[in-house]
Amino acid sequence: MTAATALATVPATTRPHASPWPVFWIASIAVFLVSLDTTMLFAAFRALQAGFPGTSAADMSWVLNAYTVVYAAMLIPAGGLADTYGRKKVFMLGVTLFLAASAACGLSGTVEWLIAARVAQAIGAAMLTPASLSIVLDAFPDNKRAVAVSMWGAVGGLAAAIGPSVGSFIVDAVGWQWAFYLNLPLGALSLWRGATLLQEAKKPAGRRSVDIVGMGLLIVGVGALALSIVQSESPRWSATELLAAASTGVTALIGFVLWARLAPAPLVDLRLFKNRTYTFVNLATLSFGMAFSMMFFGFFFYMTEVWHYTLPQAGLAITPGPLLVIPFAILCGRLASRFGHRPFLVGGGLIYACSGLWFLLVPGAQPAYLTDWLPGLVLSGVGVGMVLPSLSAAAVNRLPTDQYAVGSAVNQATRQIGSVMGVAITVLMLGHAGLTHQSFVPLYVCHASLALLTALLCLPVNTKPQTASSV
Helix, strand or coil: CCCCHHHHHHCCCCCCCCCCCHHHHHHHHHHHHHHHHHHHHHHHHHHHHCCCCCCCCHHHHHHHHHHHHHHHHHHHHHHHHHHHCHHHHHHHHHHHHHHHHHHHCCCCCCCHHHHHHHHHHHHHHHHHHHHHHHHHHCCHHHHHHHHHHHHHHHHHHHHHHHHHHHHHHHHHHHCCCCHHHHHHHHHHHHHHHHHCCCCCCCCCCCCCCCCCHHHHHHHCCCCCHHHHHHHCCCCCCHHHHHHHHHHHHHHHHHHHHHHHHHCCCCCCHHHHCCCCCHHHHHHHHHHHHHHHHHHHHHHHHHHHHHCCCCCCHHHHHHHHHHHCHHHHHHHHHHHHHHHHCHHHHHHHHHHHHHHHHHHHHCCCCCCCCHHHHHHHHHHHHHHHHHHHHHHHHHHHHHCCCHHHHHHHHHHHHHHHHHHHHHHHHHHHHCCCCCCCHHHHHHHHHHHHHHHHHHHHCCCCCCCCCCCCCHC
């Protein structure tokens, strides 16, 4: 497909000659809340446990794990639904479900009800996320998409990064319920403005059916595999049960791939992965997702266990890093429209690896935030700002218009799976009492190694704009 043809086939989601930025902010508000919710409760875990006395830590962990597992499992099916039934329709339904479930979470009187509400919240989040990116892509002309998608990714990356700090202040000030109630006013604004400003994209001429079999195999595969990871340290799960869950997940995923090769209208068109750039971007997203979660969960362990910061102090201490994400994401998005994403992915990965080396070599047992921690935090903020939104943008850069939602959903689901694995590894390394500085050496070795792997995986990425002579 030529650039001119691709531009001509992009369906409009805004009124003729209208600015696309109101559409961008409507979509981004919802994604901000979703990304915030994926990480905020890690700071609120102790408060949640205190709010439900008698509940074990293993049971309470499902308040976090149920959301992550269901969100990762549902992203790709939700992307297929958005492409089939309409991006605006699925987006609005997802926002509505997310808000209703957020209210139900805050009103929960039992852990079981809270976990059920979190599952519903994850389904709503999964529905609106790929639809949101598709709406943003459709709203902007071809020459503005790199900037718009980088900003969209930056909004999500910033929210995920500041989630623990925001959560620590909110929970400390007004209670754990407000970690959920916070979603309601901003989400309602997105829903209200979206109803009036968003317009449905034109349906493709051949409307495809929903691949129920593929959807089921994917949910079982991702869900069971993630379950085996997040429960790897639970004393209530035996090695045999964990192996059975992992085997079920792998078998279902193999079945999903085989089904996708044979089905007339599969949920995921495997021809996506014949695109060299798309394949390597998703591999890089997996490794970066692991390193990203290791970084800030390791941060809270270090601040509270080694330097003995209070939770609000630790939340304030992490803030400078995320504040750098937005400006660097915007700058890299603008430059990527001219030079492609590879320089920023590779350079950002190397900078992020340097931040891991800094945390490995410099901080000691005595608190010295300005000299020993802040420089590493600045490096991490710059690295995340360069890499995280660029991964989202590069993943969909060369995809056909009718595969935006599914293609972006695969990439977002890959990041969530990486996050689950990173959290599981962090808990494995640091989930015991009596942490010292030396306890963090393996974590930061993994952090730096995964960041370096991200940079290497991005070397084959090619999203450099084609010249007129090559179109």
